[in-house]
Amino acid sequence: MRRETGTPRDGWEKTIESQGLAYHRAAHPAGLSRPYWDESAHYVFTMDEVLELESQVEELHQMCLRAVEHVVSTGRYADFAIPEWAHEEVARSWERRDDHLYARFDLRYDGTGPAKLLEYNADTPTSLVESSVVQWFWLKDTHPDDDQWNSVHERLIDRWKELRLPPGPTHFAWTNRDETGEEAMTLAYLQETAEQAGRATVAIAMEDIGWDDAGRRFVDLEQRWIRSAFKLYPWEWMLADDFGRHAVRHATWIEPLWKTLLSNKALLALLWELYPGHPNLLPAYLDGPREMSSYIAKPLLGREGASMRIVTPTGGQETTGTYGAEGYVYQGFEALPVFDGQRPVLGAWVVADESAGLGIRETTGYITDDTSSFVPHRIAS
Template structure:
């Protein structure tokens, strides 16, 4: 699928989502991150083409409580949110709000918390909550215990076993992104092949069998795909000379050619 086809599918999908709900305004809720800002600016163009108005909310300083509803600084009620915030960040904010007693505070003119926006019965969120389960690496040891030696799975454990040490293994946080806080150990388990730093050092970790990516012309390649409204919508390839792919890894141009 070409980039143009992907774009058209995004436009049509937004129309299918918003039309039955009679919603003509979408709030894009993102962190103050350059990649997220650029992505959301593109999504705003998609929404504009779908004849849907939108407002970009970097953090949530331009959102306020009004009569138990959340509005933006232009007076538009927040009804539908597209977000780039990780669900785990939202859950952490929820737990913090429970602890400090602010979870149920809805004072006119004050800013809502992140969890009060996204975990709100009056607001729909474009990203299903069930994605928390498959996106968390804690599911990998569970899958391995259910389907040991499955050809599409790598051995994954909560504890470092002798078997993993003998064959080489990867230590990675159950929650993370962009290859942060990943360590690769060689087949003896006593030498680090590669490792990355990041902000997920305090998370629980799993240990997974090492599988080195194929190398082509000096680069390791990894493929990612897009699902839009339940349909396959395209793929992309990141490649790098490093063993661990991260957000700085180059994106390779690619296409499928039929003879």
């Protein structure tokens, strides 16, 4: 694994916007000297590195599924701050094995040892368009003889064909809270992959979904019955909503309810408990840092690096945010590796239960947040 620099393509802004990355300006805070999509740098991997990472990702995914089974069989929902009324519904979703679509592991990796799990976003992961589409076309334009760890698009289409969904169109729901357009474009891309798989689709805002009390069903603005829906709206928000009790019992949701256990950072502590010392894990606990002198406190339901606190013997760092009322997990802190002054986080994609691709975000700081940039990668031929 190495980092290389180069000259961006002429007119790269219009190129990536035409490929779906229309939000690259809005998704990045104003005043930064570096763009969100930065093709002046990229990472190079060997095929052996990628094959080894693929194997580690799939092992981590299977460990996470076993962790869900453990929570359901032992009833440890309180560790995940899931409301008591929803416990049985989460169990039913898992026992039915409600179908799931995709997810993203965030990993620490420096090319010299096992990848370390930082967190798992298995409910509403974004940075999908740039990972699946935009960096693929960058590769074809700049290094056409090389390969890329990227079968996301094909696997998504295949997975839509496999999903056990009720008849009628599948609704694709974003939230009006999205101020950058990132969720809307991610949703539009996923909707396109579903249509390529032969599914009829309808786009809708979550805020426009209605409840037909007489028919005991969700409906769209045309009063069509919503039988199945893909949502970029976290389950913890749905469970806190006035209609959350209806949502867990009516309609087929993608991602399914049991995935609320995998996008919750309490998972990190449970994995360490079930697999202590595993080479792909960092120590993690729910009751405090214990023996760790260097650790990072992460809110169980935090997003975009908000409300985190790093503690080390030589100092610390905090990020602002409003998360944390639900509790924290305390994870061993290993600084991200440095390449040319930048610290990359590997976003490894899983579609269904198989490794599917890679997206890389990097920043100069210890915590990857909305100031980080996405950089492409290639596999050297």
